[in-house]
Amino acid sequence: MTGPRLRLVGIRKAFGATQALASVSLEVAAGEVHALVGENGAGKSTLLKILSGVHEPDAGRMELEGRTYSPARPSDARALGVGMIYQEVTLAPHLSVRENILLGAESSRLGWIDARASRRRAQEALAVLGYDHFPLERATGEFTIAEQQVIEIARALLLKPRVLIMDEPTSSLTKSDTERLFGVIGRLRAQGVSIIYVSHFLEEFLRIGDRYTVLKDGETVGVGSMGEATVDRLVALMTGRPVSDLYPRSERSLGEPVLEARGLGRSPRLRPTSLTLRNGEIFGLAGLIGAGRTDLARALFGLDRADTGTVAVFGRPEASPSPRGSWARGLGFLSENRKEEGLMLNLSVRDNITMTKAGAFGRLGWISHTRQSAASRRWVGDLAIKCRDSDQGVGQLSGGNQQKVALARLLEHPARILILDEPTRGIDVGSKAQIYEIIGRLAAAGKSVILVSSYLPELLGLCDTIGVMHRGELVAVRPRGEWSEPELLRHAVGRE
Amino acid sequence: MTGTLRRIAAKGGPFIGLILVIALFSAPAETRGYFLTYHNFKIIFTQSVIVSIGALGMTMIIVSGAIDLSVGSTVALTGVAAALLIQHGWGAAPATLAAVALGGAIGLLNGAAVAGLRMPSFIITLGMLGIARGTAKWLADNQTVNYDASPVNGWMTTANPSGHALPAGVWLALALAVATSVLLKKTVFGRHIFALGSNEAAARLCGIPTVRLQVMVFALAGCFFGLSGLLQLSRLRLGDPTVAVGLELDIIAAVIIGGASLNGGSGTVLGSIIGALIMAVLRNGSQQMGWPNYFQEIIIGVVIIAAVFLDRFRRGGRA
Structure with missing residues (x-):
């Protein structure tokens, strides 16, 4: 040679x-x-x-x-x-x-x-x-x-x-x-x-x-x-260190239903779909791109208006949820499109974290920077966000750290039900492990999570329940123990 | 196939709009007798020449993802400059070339500042709007520039105003429209303009000299604006430094009504020309209806918004 x-x-x-x-x-x-x-x-x-x-x-x-x-x-x-x-x-x-x-x-x-x-x-x-x-x-x-x-x-x-x-x-x-x-x-x-x-x-x-x-x-x-x-x-x-387990299992027990969708549909991409999310549960949504996972997540949160069905949050049904109403009812949404829909890249870490509740940081429409900074500093520490300080523009951070800022916003709000659409897309293994750890910790603390992901090992490693979508329909929902990677894939491509 | 239908609608949209406004003014009793005559359309064509030629340049700039707000001032400055040259005894041809070259030079400055300093074209040309207008007033000593008769004066009229022949300016605009359309569709230069406006990063990665291209687009468009300035002079038969205030907005409106996107990457010469004609028909028709000036302005404003709204609607589900 x-x-x-x-x-x-x-x-x-x-x-x-x-x-x-x-x-x-x-x-x-x-x-x-x-x-x-x-x-x-x-x-x-x-x-x-x-x-x-x-x-x-x-x-x-x-x-x-x-x-x-x-x-x-x-x-x-x-x-x-x-x-x-x-x-x-x-x-x-x-x-x-x-x-x-x-x-x-x-x-x-x-x-x-x-x-x-x-x-x-x-x-x-x-x-x-x-x-x-x-x-x-x-x-x-x-x-x-x-x-x-x-x-x-x-x-x-x-x-x-x-x-x-x-x-x-x-x-x-x-x-x-x-x-x-x-x-x-x-x-x-x-x-x-x-x-x-x-x-x-x-x-x-x-x-x-x-x-x-x-x-x-x-x-x-x-x-x-x-x-x-x-x-x-x-x-x-x-x-530089052995990673014994990428997916830490947190101790958690599933409680009462906190979010129930009944017949939620939005033609043509989402057929009437029902699902139940319980307290402390991580519910995974698997499926091919275009199978309707993101459509379901967006309809649950009210980003896209559903044609049919209702979403009940903590037992209170709502026929047509809106993003503003969903935030108020304790739902948080993380878009798969971090750069375009998730973060304001030219604003600071602080502004991004406190975006949904800026009103709470001031009086009469004036925002108190001191209180905003204190809140963001807490999350910077808690989630190990690597940044110069909370004044730094989010656009200057790495993908993993940007995603942590987006998560911090949901936590600061505080959301009790988190809808996360592809939260680890495009970020490195170390940051992924950290995000998994954060999600596990949140569920253990009684929050509920809907996790949309194209990465099957991640769903299998993290979720309590996994549902597979195919052509706008939720075709199978089972506890994680009953799924394997080939099994998920078979359902996703519609050959069960 | 709905895709085919949509494509036909997307191509024919501005044309349907033109038919609609013509129909609008053909129906009422006040205008029925005169509006649809050849003679009236001769006037409409002549009135649309300055905006049309400007729209050719503006189409290139908007397709490339930029904007030029300094057109009205450029038209005034090149008109004043040509008037002064004619006053000093220059012939029609050299004075025309000088106006075109001056317009090109202003465009070159705009382009060099936009691409070289990496500044938004909105800002640079907003600055140039003031610079060129001020220079025009300075050169003209704040008054109109008069000159004895020149052949230039005849380019926007015909020897026999009631005859059938169209003035030279209309033929010039038509020839330039065909040339620009071919340039944009069939040449590497033209397709690179689309690439620049569609995705600048992609264009750069593919080795397209984006800085030089942007400068060339502004300079070439500037030549068109210089020509518009000369035709403005021909119409007024004097150099007026205060003329054509806000002309750029008419021109931008024509291009947008014609289906171009302000985000760059799309736009056609035919659409822009139809856009210019729609505006000229609206002006002409409103005058014949005896509507006051302010009413015309309101209508044109509504038409711009409606055209862009319908355009988005027509393109369907895709945001």
Whole structure:
């Protein structure tokens, strides 16, 4: 075998006083899937940005197929054969599929777009992925997230990359879409493309990874072959300590019903659904994306008005709940869309935590900052939110800490029934464990939780009861002990 | 397929609106006899030229995700400058080129400030609104700039006002509309403008020179605004530094009525031109109905809001 396709040695990068990368080395062979593992803040993002030409390293050497590799901007990296799939979708929603795939690399003659050549090239790129009949002329915004991701990968493949970097490609995909993505990755590997794969789902690495590199605090702390790795070993390397149990079981007993939905429906996405949540219960909602989990959660809280049915909270039925009324009745809602619906990113930690009850912090409409700060400081300490102080903008915090701020808001309110939609999406393992711990603690203290999640181990590890949704219907509700991962999946895809 | 129907409705929406306003003024007894005549439409077309040409530039800017509030001032400044040049003996062609170039230069400044300083276009062009207006008044010494006859004066009228021929300005606007539409639809430059407005981060990641593109969009649009300024001069037959106050709002309204989104990424030349025509028909019809000026303003305000509301409604469930 010749040398590695991509080799990084002693990469360093500082932003101001923060040393993001202290000493990173990375070797990726031709045609391998290389897992890049690390907690948030370990330096993965910085490393990816250096690889894709967004940042330049302060020191260190990068080689692509034995030649010095130093991209000055993303288009350089692309031209040199390093493609990147970003975590957030980076398509122009108004442009067609064809235009997005060819964006920045159009087939043109003297500035005029050559429609025929464009179509052919876009089709070829999609065919590599096994998608032969994709509607090329439709606006990209009309496609699902999973389909958009296919478009994005096709764009990255257009320039025949030798290294393809994928940052959290499955974070917003359902299980079946993830499977299809793995198929695509397998195809690319067979064609000799090297893939650097970043994910928070360690189980994924074990399935598709060939080798791994673990980053911690800006340094490479572990390299090895995936065949000899286990989740526990990777977690231990990432966190620097063994994680004996990610899902702490709290002592709790289920009490009286606190929330009862009867025939709650909202056509066409939510068919009339009934469920009962008891005091101290963690009720999990499983299902594929689009199965109606989020619709149910939103209808329960009154964010979307239900067409039929009632929601009774603490025994008092309400035909058409509103968010304002729900807050008043002790319900709290955490949106799956943290950045757009959950937090005011340019406001401070303090303002975000006290948002729903700002009135309680003052008199006659004037807000007392002292009392607001005191309240937020309590939660910053309680939930171990890492921030400079409660004045810091929420947008500057890591994903895990942002999610803790969102949780703190519900707790400050105080909500007795928490509806949490994908509370651990896109955050690192350490923060996940902390959020699990917080949820367990809340249930033990007599709060009730509805937990919507696409991550089955999390539901199985945390919930007392799990219900599976399929095509807008709650098809099965059972105690956790009666569920297994394959069983949940079978119900979710409608083959029970 | 409902998708196809919706697409037809989305494309035809502004056109249906135009038919509706024309029908509105064709029915009443006061206007029935005259409104639908060729001669009246000749007037409507001529009256819509300045807004239409401005709307071509504005469509590019709005599609790119920006806005330009300095158009009215740019029109006044370029008009005054051209009037002064003609006063100093310049011919029609060089004076026109100078007005277009000056408009382009103002756009270049706007674009350089927006893209280079990373400032919102709303702020930069709000500043330019004052700068250009002040400069126009300064150059004109706070009074109108008069000049002896020039061929420029004939571009918004025809030798025989009751004849069938359309004035040169109308043909110019039509030719530019076709050219701009082709530019936006068929060229790499045009599609990159859409990409910029649709998702700037994506455009940058794909290696599109977003800063240069934004500057070019403003500069090119500025050329259109300079041409509007010259046609304003042609219509008034003098350079007036206080003319066209608030013209940018008419132009923005035309583009929005035509179906463009203020968030960028969508908009068509045809839609914007129809938007300009809808406003011209409303003005013309209101005058013939003998409605007072304030009433016209109220109607146009209502139409803008209704058009955008219907547009969103038409696009259906997607927020």
